[in-house]
Amino acid sequence: MSKYDALNIKQIAELSGVSVATVSRVINQNGRFSSETEARVRRVIEESGYVPNFVAKSLRTSKNHVIGIIVPDILNSHFAGLVLELEKKLFAHGYSTVICNTNESIELEKKHIDTLIAQQVSGVIFISGTKTCKVTQDIPAVYLDRRPASYCEPSDRVLIESDxxxxxxxxxxxxxxxxxxxxxxxxxxxxxxxxxxxxxxxxxxxxxxxxxxxxxxxxxxxxxxxxxxxxxxxxxxxxxxxxxxxxxxxxxxxxxxxxxxxxxxxxxxxxxxxxxxxxxxxxxxxxxxxxxxxxDIGALSGAAVESLIKMINGEKLESQHVVVPVSLVVRKSTRQQV
Amino acid sequence: MSKYDALNIKQIAELSGVSVATVSRVINQNGRFSSETEARVRRVIEESGYVPNFVAKSLRTSKNHVIGIIVPDILNSHFAGLVLELEKKLFAHGYSTVICNTNESIELEKKHIDTLIAQQVSGVIFISGTKTCKVTQDIPAVYLDRRPASYCEPSDRVLIESDxxxxxxxxxxxxxxxxxxxxxxxxxxxxxxxxxxxxxxxxxxxxxxxxxxxxxxxxxxxxxxxxxxxxxxxxxxxxxxxxxxxxxxxxxxxxxxxxxxxxxxxxxxxxxxxxxxxxxxxxxxxxxxxxxxxxDIGALSGAAVESLIKMINGEKLESQHVVVPVSLVVRKSTRQQV
DNA sequence: CCTTCCGGAGTAAACGATTACTCAAATCGT
DNA sequence: ACGATTTGAGTAATCGTTTACTCCGGAAGG
Known part of the structure; x- marks a missing residue:
């Protein structure tokens, strides 16, 4: 048995001589509790190496802090770079990512989306969404890098693309x-x-x-x-x-x-x-x-993550459609100015 | 409200006029039920577009059918290719994957592993594991592509590498x-x-x-x-x-x-x-x-997935250490035989 | 001194599945 | 035809959290 197996919030509660509710409050920093209680609970958690069960938390809150990323071809370095940046930024915000490679197949994309929904992901980022990607309106999602063919400007989801x-x-x-x-x-x-x-x-x-x-x-x-x-x-x-x-x-x-x-x-x-x-x-x-x-991979991914997290938190977005500037990089495959 | 939101096994049960237990049995194909009942339940599921909630299932069974993949650098096309293949094969087995890019940082690797444990992942694949990767013994894991420095042959985990x-x-x-x-x-x-x-x-x-x-x-x-x-x-x-x-x-x-x-x-x-x-x-x-x-990316990933799934299912493995053959590809950066 | 309020903490009901028990009806063996 | 077994299906406990209520006691206000 690993130290992780047995430990649950109830045991932490017993060890600290409080109720599970209090432990939960301390962990999530909401509700009220005295600072002595907090210290006691924290110490027990620390010593026991307790890690809250995300699965139970997700079930209860219907939010699993996982973001699904739908990408057509992770081998393409443009997409790979984008995914890498997204992952890094999301992780910094406390989110894990599930990367779904669709291989440009609508079939597979649908399956992936079903899986994501079943997993109760907190949000989805569509990179270069196919023409048919559909996900229920009520799960936060943004389109990144390519505008879906069905996209209609005013009321649809957030769209982030290069200029x-x-x-x-x-x-x-x-x-x-x-x-x-x-x-x-x-x-x-x-x-x-x-x-x-x-x-x-x-x-x-x-x-x-x-x-x-x-x-x-x-x-x-x-x-x-x-x-x-x-x-x-x-x-x-x-x-x-x-x-x-x-x-x-x-x-x-x-x-x-x-x-x-x-x-x-x-x-x-x-x-x-x-x-x-x-x-x-x-x-x-x-x-x-x-x-x-x-x-600008940094700007693209930054805008996507920012928008998505705002959506998840129910905050208002200042813009539905972000256009990221591009720049010309001159190397040797074009002649010097003549 | 989306059609996915409200639907749970209880509603499917009501709609088909049976109990939740029966619905669960039909879905998971275990326990007994008549073929008429099965047909009815299946039809309701089909029509309603019901997708079972993986989170609840995970909580109950302590298996979330997610595999964590720890990889040092997804931008490296060798790793990207490996990950892509792993993902494809695991998905075919009904597993999702969480890809964790460590950027070669032990710090980050530890954080990722904690997250994976909290998420109750079913298993972990370490690609080119760092020197310190440690995960509790009781979660199935394989090493792929690089032998950890601390590796000791007979009793450690499964290791899959090229020749x-x-x-x-x-x-x-x-x-x-x-x-x-x-x-x-x-x-x-x-x-x-x-x-x-x-x-x-x-x-x-x-x-x-x-x-x-x-x-x-x-x-x-x-x-x-x-x-x-x-x-x-x-x-x-x-x-x-x-x-x-x-x-x-x-x-x-x-x-x-x-x-x-x-x-x-x-x-x-x-x-x-x-x-x-x-x-x-x-x-x-x-x-x-x-x-x-x-x-041989196919063989490497295939061996890794096969071993891991056997471990998860508690089956015996025939070999702890798989060595995959490599081959020479002759192109133009070497001279013709002289 | 009595009412009101509030800080601190506990109780218990969810969340949505799985599954050990039950139990009634149907089938079987003799 | 009657007990034994099998089959189909329901009841309810459980997984580990969160959180709406509830409650108690002390401070504040009149």
Whole structure:
């Protein structure tokens, strides 16, 4: 038997010569008790190494101090970074996290959500929520990083996202500055709202420079993977003789594009400039190091945690929709200004 | 009010016209009940969307079907891959997971473990356990991927690890085959048991080829990071004129080494061959693609989950110590056989 | 001195499941 | 046809907390 097994609040109460209610009050610092009583109880707890049973507490309060995080692909370093930050910040607030990897499967996502509900989680963070994520209105939840397709502005949940439009704008502007005039765009087939916003930024930058937006320069990837991006690059290259820039919707795509260009013996950035999006930890170590848009993981996760905890505590939120600024990180995959 | 809020087993019982005990029996498939009753109850559950409250179940049974995973750094893709697989397999067995990132801090690890105990987790998986990880003997736990320093073979917990010695041997052998005669080793300062084993494999391979093991060729990194490895490479290169191979203890280190060599204008593999360890997802996309040792994530995670679940169910384990084979993945960072 | 109030602490009813006991009815063996 | 056994299903205790009530005694106020 471990020291943890047997000890419960009742035994602490007996040992300190008070009732369970008093012990509970001392532990949770609510209700009234004299300071002598408090000292006595604290000493007993200390000496016995008593740890309150969270499960019982959760049952009683219907709050388990666990936050569920729904994430499509924890292997993607952008998501992994986000999750790590969320976990750190939530833990500091006394919350544990359950990370649910959905592998982009709606099926699995539903199962996970059922499990989370059964566990009575205190709240849920949806990272890049799928189109169908639905959780009962009464459990606190925020959307992070991607706007659900069904999202409607005024009354829906809290939404926290990067300023994707500006990101797309900045990256495109950089390419144009680098002298690019024929820019291809690599995105995923079913562009999520993030990519759509980035695309708008791209169009704006083109328009501003008096360049036209040629639909034939947009290429859809069936899925976002290095290999797919590389294959697509190899496939399309012959048909676009004057290609001089590629705007990639993610760093992963950029890595695939770079790999493909290497195989084609195209030099970067002399012949073709490439930009990514996310600023993955490895982006600085690509060959060449990648010019990309950095998302502010700290701010994104901070806003998400803050909003969620306010919701859990029933406090009012000052804003339903947080847009976090992004920044351009210039490395060597784009030419110096010409 | 959500449909989930109000529903409890009692209401299901009323709706189906039976007692709570019967509903519970149907749900858990134990005890007796007629097939008509079962059908009726199932239909009510189906229609109402009832999800049993795990918290109450946990309280009653003292098993919460949650597994804690203690991991030092989820951003490391080797660990991330392991965690992902574990999560997937555990979920298939009906377990949720709580992922605890310790950031290599013993402090934080202790806090996490206390939380896990308070949550009454059914079991714990220590990935690359630190030197001090201690959890009460009576909660099922396995060590995965790294042997704790305090580990003692016969009576301690289950340990699952890769065949690191063979890995080190194979990588070194490959370097020797590629014509390398002056091989540097890059490892972390406080070599964990994995790296120690890899190092032994390295020595064996050297000995077998009649090469001597020069202590001056071993370089310690203060921490395992791309940048540290790159810096170290730049620092040491001038002092080793005839360097022709680098055995890196992880892929992360290899990427740093490659980056450093690029900056020194050394060609890989013509002038220097490099090997890694892990076969990270991106290893194939390094420039050049990295020759490395692949760890069998599927087998590692499978063995861990299987053992843990057997322990939880009180079944006997056939082996306390599982060693998973590794394999050499040849890419372009080593020369073709000469 | 009597009423009112309040600080301190205890009693017991939840929370939502599981499961040991019961018990009635149905089935069986002889 | 009658006792024995099996089957199906209900009753209620229990897991470890929290918290709405209750109660007592002393301080304050008139």
């Amino acid at each position: 994707n439009r500006t990101g797309g704008y900045l990256a495109t502007q950089k390419l144009i500055e680098s002298g690019c005039r024929n820019i291809a765009v690599f995105c995923s087939r079913d562009m999520d709202t993030n990519q759509q916003a980035r695309f708008i930024g791209y169009q704006e930058a083109l328009a501003e420079s008096g360049l036209s937006c040629d639909e034939a320069m947009t290429f859809d990837l069936h899925e976002v993977s290095i290999l797919q991006a590389r294959d697509e690059m190899l496939r399309i290259f012959p048909s676009i003789p004057n290609l001089d820039g590629v705007l990639c919707m993610t760093d992963t795509i950029a890595l695939g594009v770079i790999t493909g260009l290497h195989e084609l013996n195209i030099t970067i950035p002399e012949q073709v400039s490439v930009t990514g999006f996310d600023d993955a930890p490895l982006a600085a170590y690509f060959q060449p190091p990648l010019t990309t848009i950095r998302q | 690191n010695r063979t890995g080190g041997y194979l990588a070194t052998q490959k370097l020797i085959e590629s014509g390398c005669r002056n091989i540097a080793v890059f490892c972390s300062r406080d070599m964990d048991t994995n790296q120690q084993a890899r190092f032994i494999g390295y020595q064996e391979a050297l000995a077998e080829s009649g090469l001597s093991c020069d202590e001056a060729m071993t370089f310690d990194l203060h921490e395992v990071s791309i940048l540290q490895a790159r810096d170290e490479m730049l620092r040491i290169f001038p002092s080793i004129p005839n360097l022709d191979g680098v055995l890196c203890m992880t892929d992360t280190i290899a990427l740093g080494v490659i980056t450093g060599l690029h900056e020194l204008n050394i060609t890989i593999p013509e002038q220097v061959s490099v090997t890694g360890f892990d076969d990270a997802p991106l290893a194939a996309y390094f420039q050049p693609p990295l020759t490395t040792i692949r760890q």
